[in-house]
Amino acid sequence: MRELILLRHAHAEPAANGQADLDRPLSAEGLAEAEAAGRWLAQNKLVPDCVLCSPSRRTRETLEAVLGAIGYVEQRIEPSVYEATPGTLIALADTHAEAERLMLVGHNPGLERLAALLHSGQSGDYRGMPPAGIAVLSLPAGVALEPGSAQLSAFWWP
Numbered sequence: 001m002r003e004l005i006l007l008r009h010a011h012a013e014p015a016a017n018g019q020a021d022l023d024r025p026l027s028a029e030g031l032a033e034a035e036a037a038g039r040w041l042a043q044n045k046l047v048p049d050c051v052l053c054s055p056s057r058r059t060r061e062t063l064e065a066v067l068g069a070i071g072y073v074e075q076r077i078e079p080s081v082y083e084a085t086p087g088t089l090i091a092l093a094d095t096h097a098e099a100e101r102l103m104l105v106g107h108n109p110g111l112e113r114l115a116a117l118l119h120s121g122q123s124g125d126y127r128g129m130p131p132a133g134i135a136v137l138s139l140p141a142g143v144a145l146e147p148g149s150a151q152l153s154a155f156w157w158p
Helices: 028-043 056-069 086-094 109-119
Strands: 002-008 051-052 073-077 101-106 135-137 151-156
Touching: 002 056, 002 109, 028 056, 028 135, 051 056, 056 101, 073 086, 073 151, 086 101, 086 109, 109 135, 109 151
Parallel strands: 002 101, 051 073, 051 101
Antiparallel strands: 002 135, 135 151
16 A cells, blocks of 8 residues: 555645745744644554655645654655646656655645545546645555545644
8 A cells, every 4th residue: 555645735824925935934823733644644654655745835834843743754856846736736646656654735626636546537526625724535556546546534723
């Protein structure tokens, strides 16, 4: 089996006047959520082999807080995760098929639609991945990411 961990960024501050969406930081609440997400991953021994993270400030800050709990892992800022569709995220994850446990740190609606698509084969009406939410999807080793190919093995939110 291999696992795909989807982590949505924690609560962020609203954009200040003239501030780019990419530059929005975590709120104090969001930092606490991200730290709790890291503790949950550590307690459940869900430490990824590799992390691909959106370039937005809020996702990077979420990842930093998580790494404070789980320790250092291989990580890469991946611009295509920002505003990604499920198809883009599947293609990206497939380029890291050698990782037994891959984590994507990104945004909705892409992450929640990806979780629904891989689990049930459908993504259109799915809503339900809150800030700092984590979905863990399990699939047989060597199987390509396809609609309905994964089992939702864990779902957590602060």
